[in-house]
Amino acid sequence: MEVYLDNNATTKVDEKVFEEMKPFFCEVYGNPNSLHSFASKSHSKMVEALDYLYDGIGAADEDDIIITSNATEANNWVVKSVWLDKILDGDKNHIITSEVEHPAITAACNFLETKGVEVTYLNVNAEGVLEAKVVEDAIKDDTALVSIMWANNETGKLFPIKEIGEICKAKGVLFHSDATQAIGKVTVDVQDANVDLMSFSAHKFHGPKGVGGLYIKKGVELTPHMHGGNQMDGRRAGTVDVASMIGMGKAMHLATNTMAIAYEKNHVGMLRDKLERAILKLPDTIVIGGTGNRTPNTTLISIKGVEGESMLWDLNQNGIGASTGSACASEELEANPVMNAFGSDSELAHTGIRFSLSRFNTEEQIDYAIKHITDAVHRLRNISSSYAYTPKNHHSEL
Structure with missing residues (x-):
């Protein structure tokens, strides 16, 4: 998929x-x-x-x-x-x-x-x-x-x-x-x-x-x-x-049109929230900027101990496209400038993953993404030198 x-x-x-x-x-x-x-x-x-x-x-x-x-x-x-x-x-x-x-x-x-x-x-x-x-x-x-x-x-x-x-x-x-x-x-x-x-x-x-x-x-x-x-x-x-x-x-x-905006807010927002809740069940994950007052399709999540570029590589191997930030700066390997502007520490500034949905995404796709995001986090944290991975941190169900 x-x-x-x-x-x-x-x-x-x-x-x-x-x-x-x-x-x-x-x-x-x-x-x-x-x-x-x-x-x-x-x-x-x-x-x-x-x-x-x-x-x-x-x-x-x-x-x-x-x-x-x-x-x-x-x-x-x-x-x-x-x-x-x-x-x-x-x-x-x-x-x-x-x-x-x-x-x-x-x-x-x-x-x-x-x-x-x-x-x-x-x-x-x-x-x-x-x-x-x-x-x-x-x-x-x-x-x-x-x-x-x-x-x-x-x-x-x-x-x-x-x-x-x-x-x-x-x-x-x-x-x-x-x-x-x-x-x-x-x-x-x-x-x-x-x-x-x-x-x-x-x-x-x-x-x-x-x-x-x-x-x-x-x-x-x-x-x-x-x-x-x-x-x-x-x-x-x-x-x-x-x-x-x-x-x-x-x-x-x-x-x-009014119906399109409502669909974006309700359907797309529901899928974004489902994806976000699942990722936040993993320990040491936060939504950058919090969950209020934002467009219904976007979440920027920091996953401690997981480099953004490594995460994207893992997801891409399973057919999932995401981003570490603005595509116009995607070739840069510097820390995410938005996270720096928020005052994030140097480690967190390298761990932001942006997921942005559209009206063409389905719940089946989100379920698939949740599974592979979770697997990628566990794998990358397990080999990370900066994150203390223990079995109790592993969530088998989301």
């Missing part, structure tokens, strides 16, 4: 999404910006896809949603455009973000630091959440941007986006949120949350890879990301990947 439990890294494309995309490769292939009938067939479907995107995140008609290649592109665009618009051409020189952001934000901010920009990286509390008051206290007269993720990609912890948005609005500071790990798992409403800018990627909610979006609130100005044409209101030139855009729209529609 194969069991995929790494859905925060990427998700399978829903077959309904694939079917929606297929005609736009070889049958309906006109450039949507042309004036002939070939173009109109593409254009009408693109409008439908955009409607799905607007509805999915609660955007107003006068707002913009710009199609990008992914959230990494959108994140970089926001950070670097703020540098161009408000720092180089303005009187501000300060950006606020958190220590647990996706590398697309932190690396872009690191780059701006080399250009003389002051960046404040706020730490999370013991539960892995950034408190709104901490953001408020960090804002200064020259703060140009606050960028805080909606949900953490490793722990699933939800941040107080609405409260932070209200603070930024009151202080006149631009507020951006990376909602890549939130869409399709919890309700995302950009108007209710007071965000000015928001990034997302289709492949995190069962859409195709290579396409994402940037929500831009009416009145927010960003330097165009690419020049050369009038596509996307002149903000991102270039012929749109029609098939991928249509696929993203369909995936958004399937993932964000």
Whole structure:
């Protein structure tokens, strides 16, 4: 059996999404910006896809949603455009973000630091959440941007986006949120949350890879990301990947309706909790950040005495895919940065395993995963030089 439990890294494309995309490769292939009938067939479907995107995140008609290649592109665009618009051409020189952001934000901010920009990286509390008051206290007269993720990609912890948005609005500071790990798992409403800018990627909610979006609130100005044409209101030139855009729209529609969110919360949450409870029956295991206030599909568990990479190797031999953290940093063998941010000791920071589920997981798969995770823990602890293994620590039933 194969069991995929790494859905925060990427998700399978829903077959309904694939079917929606297929005609736009070889049958309906006109450039949507042309004036002939070939173009109109593409254009009408693109409008439908955009409607799905607007509805999915609660955007107003006068707002913009710009199609990008992914959230990494959108994140970089926001950070670097703020540098161009408000720092180089303005009187501000300060950006606020958190220590647990996706590398697309932190690396872009690191780059701006080399250009003389002051960046404040706020730490999370013991539960892995950034408190709104901490953001408020960090804002200064020259703060140009606050960028805080909606949900953490490793722990699933939800941040107080609405409260932070209200603070930024009151202080006149631009507020951006990376909602890549939130869409399709919890309700995302950009108007209710007071965000000015928001990034997302289709492949995190069962859409195709290579396409994402940037929500831009009416009145927010960003330097165009690419020049050369009038596509996307002149903000991102270039012929749109029609098939991928249509696929993203369909995936958004399937993932964000009321029934879909309820299914994610109840069915997926139940499977996640079953898996988590079983692992926690093993001694010396903890959920990093605790079990409250998080997306229903994610758990980051530290298993003392078991190196994360060794655990993944064992699981992979039995057809189970999981992760030690962000896939964008998976080739790094350094300690998990999120666990370091929580203040975990050096040993625990190497032992985090992230399991992230989707609506395509089944209870049979979870039962299979529980058995092999348990076997792997016993085997690896038995040969570990850092963990005192005794027979009484062995749980034969979970």
